[in-house]
Amino acid sequence: MGSIFPPCEPRLIEAIESTAAAIVIAHRNPDGDALYSSLAMKEVLSAMGKETLLLNEGPFLRDDIKPLEALFAKEAGKDFIERSPLVIILDCSTEDRPGTPLVPLKELRRIVIDHHSAGVPFADEGMSYIVPESPSTTMLVDVVREALGVPLTKTMADYLYRGFATDTGFYHFLNERQAPECLRRAAAFTETGISPYDVFDEMHDGRKLDDIKNAASIIAAARSELGGKVLLAYQPAEMTNAGLSDSVYGSLLQTSGVEGIILIKDKGDALEIGFRAKNKSLLDVGKIAAALGGGGHRCAAGATITGYTAEEAGKMLLSMMAKELNCTGE
Numbered sequence: 001m002g003s004i005f006p007p008c009e010p011r012l013i014e015a016i017e018s019t020a021a022a023i024v025i026a027h028r029n030p031d032g033d034a035l036y037s038s039l040a041m042k043e044v045l046s047a048m049g050k051e052t053l054l055l056n057e058g059p060f061l062r063d064d065i066k067p068l069e070a071l072f073a074k075e076a077g078k079d080f081i082e083r084s085p086l087v088i089i090l091d092c093s094t095e096d097r098p099g100t101p102l103v104p105l106k107e108l109r110r111i112v113i114d115h116h117s118a119g120v121p122f123a124d125e126g127m128s129y130i131v132p133e134s135p136s137t138t139m140l141v142d143v144v145r146e147a148l149g150v151p152l153t154k155t156m157a158d159y160l161y162r163g164f165a166t167d168t169g170f171y172h173f174l175n176e177r178q179a180p181e182c183l184r185r186a187a188a189f190t191e192t193g194i195s196p197y198d199v200f201d202e203m204h205d206g207r208k209l210d211d212i213k214n215a216a217s218i219i220a221a222a223r224s225e226l227g228g229k230v231l232l233a234y235q236p237a238e239m240t241n242a243g244l245s246d247s248v249y250g251s252l253l254q255t256s257g258v259e260g261i262i263l264i265k266d267k268g269d270a271l272e273i274g275f276r277a278k279n280k281s282l283l284d285v286g287k288i289a290a291a292l293g294g295g296g297h298r299c300a301a302g303a304t305i306t307g308y309t310a311e312e313a314g315k316m317l318l319s320m321m322a323k324e325l326n327c328t329g330e
């Protein structure tokens, strides 16, 4: 079985080697992988003596990523832009994902490192490293680090491990193609002395009891649809904590016979839709999300829609799911 990580394009490696300064940016409304791949990339660049600016539009909503906000700027200063830094875009499948911080940087040279399934390349030929099979962007940053010949440090390993752990639900979402190579890399991360046990606790503890009760109420109201293959859940507008979703998905996906989850989050002026699918299901929620202008992966994806009530959205999403499940011969 060959590697799931193809070699990086020499042009991309040369672009990093030859730049004196860099801007690292991931998607707005960041998750752990977006932020930790940014932080790891900065460590690699700093080890090479390159001055690096970290940008992220935010908002830093989840309890586990809130403390990272201080490490990221919202925009690049004029002086820094004038030095023609290389822009390194991480964990973004489309050009609009980084949001406003990228707008004044559009004329600069860029590379894109990403693992999403839907999207169009938005860097010059040879300047992307896009591997949908990779379970996290931090794994791709590790491949790039290796190609650059930069030795792994404990700080890098800590960031790389955290992005990998969150995007795989602490190894849960790794399939048989990904696991051997990725766990070998993860083992190298832990050899620097980081504790998976402590990282898990740090990233999960500290929640408010009210948030846990809110998650329980969303779960309690979930509806079984399409003969029990899909569960439809609704998060009302007054429940704002973004960290609720993982507990909701985690619990609902354990239901016998379920292949997919739809979580409709009422954001007042829009509906944020989250999808999850079981690995064994033929449902591709990344495809459904992409059809709605969103994106993601086969088993986890999301989109934001407007102009629908939650009830109407539920009906439409269920019919999209039904079509997918029927098409696949179910």
Ligand SMILES: [Mn+2]
Binding pocket: 033, 034, 091, 115, 136, 137, 167
């Ligand atoms: Mn990711």
